[in-house]
Each structure stands twice: as C-alpha cells, then as structure tokens.
Amino acid sequence: MPLLLHLWALKSPERMETCPPLDSESVRVVVRSRPLNDREKAVSSGVVLSMDLQHCQCFIWKPGAEDEPPKQFTFDGTYSGEHATEQLYNEAVCPLVEGVTEGYNGTIFAYGQTGSGKSFTMQGVSEPEAQRGVIPRAFEHIFESIQCAENTKFLVRACYLEIYNEDVRDLLGNDVKQRLEVKFEHPERGVHVRDLSMHSVHSVGECERIMERGCRNRAVGSTLMNKDSSQIILLILFQSICII
Ligand SMILES: Nc1ncnc2c1ncn2[C@@H]1O[C@H](COP(=O)(O)OP(=O)(O)OP(=O)(O)O)[C@@H](O)[C@H]1O
Structure with a gap:
C-alpha cells in the first residue's frame, strides 16, 4: 500500500x-530497511541487503551467489533497522x-x-x-x-x-x-x-x-x-x- x-x-x-x-x-528519494520480523527469523531468512550509510548506498546480494558482485544503488538518504x-x-x-x-x-x-x-x-x-x-x-x-x-x-x-x-x-x-x-x-x-x-x-x-x-x-x-x-x-x- x-x-x-x-x-x-x-x-x-x-x-x-x-x-x-x-x-x-x-x-x-530515501530508502529505509526494516529488521527481520519473527516469521522471517523463524524460517532463518538471510539478509540480502547491506548499506553504506555514509555514502547513502545500498547493496543487494543475490541469495546463493555470494561470489557475484552485489547490485548497487545510491539514494539521497539511507536508513537501516537501527x-x-x-x-x-x-x-x-x-x-x-x-x-x-x-x-x-x-x-x-x-x-x-x-x-x-x-x-x-x-x-x-x-x-x-x-x-x-x-x-x-x-x-x-x-x-x-x-x-x-x-x-x-x-x-x-x-x-x-x-x-x-x-x-x-x-x-x-x-x-x-x-x-x-x-x-x-x-x-x-x-x-x-x-x-x-x-x-x-x-x-x-x-x-x-x-x-x-x-x-x-x-x-x-x-x-x-x-x-x-x-x-x-x-x-x-x-x-x-x-x-x-
Ligand atoms: N523500521 C521498523 N522497525 C521495526 N519494525 C518494523 C519496521 N518497519 C516495519 N516494521 C514492522 O513490520 C510489519 C509490516 O510493516 P507495515 O505494516 O508498516 O508494512 P506496509 O509496508 O505498510 O505493508 P502493506 O503494504 O501490506 O500495508 C509491522 O509489524 C511493523 O511493525
């Protein structure tokens, strides 16, 4: 919604x-990620997103392909679960x-x-x-x-x-x-x-x-x-x- x-x-x-x-x-445009919820923790979901808060960048890793470089996006602001x-x-x-x-x-x-x-x-x-x-x-x-x-x-x-x-x-x-x-x-x-x-x-x-x-x-x-x-x-x- x-x-x-x-x-x-x-x-x-x-x-x-x-x-x-x-x-x-x-x-x-700013991006905000949320912490894993209980359901996601219960099924041991992995976190595929990391953030460079200083440079307002997001990195998305492909699950199961950790050797591949992540997709990278830059925003006007980045906010993590903290x-x-x-x-x-x-x-x-x-x-x-x-x-x-x-x-x-x-x-x-x-x-x-x-x-x-x-x-x-x-x-x-x-x-x-x-x-x-x-x-x-x-x-x-x-x-x-x-x-x-x-x-x-x-x-x-x-x-x-x-x-x-x-x-x-x-x-x-x-x-x-x-x-x-x-x-x-x-x-x-x-x-x-x-x-x-x-x-x-x-x-x-x-x-x-x-x-x-x-x-x-x-x-x-x-x-x-x-x-x-x-x-x-x-x-x-x-x-x-x-x-x-
Ligand atoms: N930053 C956050 N920290 C802690 N809990 C969060 C955070 N963001 C969302 N949540 C929790 O995640 C759940 C889903 O969030 P929310 O209802 O805001 O999603 P939504 O994007 O509005 O979903 P929808 O489009 O289905 O209405 C809620 O239980 C909410 O409390």
Whole structure:
C-alpha cells in the first residue's frame, strides 16, 4: 500500500509573487530497511541487503551467489533497522514540511512491497517516542510553525481518501462507500477529486481525530507478508492557506 501525505500550500497573490521558484532538486528519494520480523527469523531468512550509510548506498546480494558482485544503488538518504523514524523525519521530511508553511507544495510518498514498513514509517507507533510516524510529526510541525508565524493567519484543511482497485473513496465523507470521480483538469488545482470533503482543522488533536476516523473506514486485508496489510493507496491532503 503506497502511502502519501500531500501538503498543499496556497498563499495570498501578493506573497505568491515573492516566492522563488523551486530548484531542480525538488524530488528526494530515501530508502529505509526494516529488521527481520519473527516469521522471517523463524524460517532463518538471510539478509540480502547491506548499506553504506555514509555514502547513502545500498547493496543487494543475490541469495546463493555470494561470489557475484552485489547490485548497487545510491539514494539521497539511507536508513537501516537501527534508525528511528525521528531521525528520518528530521533529516528527510522536516525541510519539506517547513517549505509548506512558507508556501510550497510538498508530497511525502512511501512506496514498497507489502510488509516493508510503509505504515510503520508514515503512521508509526506511539511507543517508543522515537518511532512515532511521519504523519503525526508533520501535524505537530505544521501547527507549531503556524503558532510561531507573526501577522499571518492560516486556514488548514484536511482530506483523507483511498484508492483501492482504481476506485477512489472519501474516508471522511458521509457515504464512505461512494466512488468518487477524478477530474483531470481544474484551473488552479489540476487533477482533483470531485465531491471530496475538506475539513478545517485547528489543532494537532483535531488532525489525529480525523486520521482515526479515516483509518476506521479503510479497506484492510492480509497478505503472506503482512497480516494487517491495507492494500490501498491513502492520500492525506493538507491544504494550508496563508492570509496576511
Ligand atoms: N523500521 C521498523 N522497525 C521495526 N519494525 C518494523 C519496521 N518497519 C516495519 N516494521 C514492522 O513490520 C510489519 C509490516 O510493516 P507495515 O505494516 O508498516 O508494512 P506496509 O509496508 O505498510 O505493508 P502493506 O503494504 O501490506 O500495508 C509491522 O509489524 C511493523 O511493525
């Protein structure tokens, strides 16, 4: 299940003109590996991945062919099972969320096979604190930045949708079973989902309640790799409008 947190910022027209354009390095890709789980340990699974954390490189070894050189990939950041979500957030996500409060759009997209740790990274766990997810950290970050902003008002709105077998459903809508239509052209927003409900949020607590409500309406199943697999694409969209 890919997981997205799309942060969409709108500024007043006066401020928009003063925003510098985004540079060409606007897409950054980091990789995170997780430790072996109990099932994998029980069947004595081997680890075929190693990382050079300093040079942000991953090496994948072919099982049974240890003499062959590994496949090598370089990323903008590498995080192993020893790294907590806190570090990943501070290094890889924090600048993007910071940019949203300054008027830039941003998307955090978690991609990987079932059971690889996308939900663990994005939603996280409440204990230990260092493993709290990217999404609750982004909620806090946004509202802390808003509180610190002087002479500026923000309107923050959230929505929560799922794409499952190409059907789009509003997890916060009155009828969560209703399939929504994706429109490909909108004068300001480009692709948008017709009739998707938007909810004004004023605090971290309100965001958490909205998340919980949406999560209850998600489609979940199980796979051989993950008993709690969600098998869907989730998009949480935050729209913050800055009014001077
Ligand atoms: N970095 C990690 N440290 C410890 N445990 C992890 C880590 N990443 C994932 N896990 C554990 O691995 C299991 C699968 O993770 P998770 O549910 O996040 O996978 P997923 O990629 O979201 O899967 P799916 O696509 O099937 O929904 C969970 O039990 C989770 O707690």
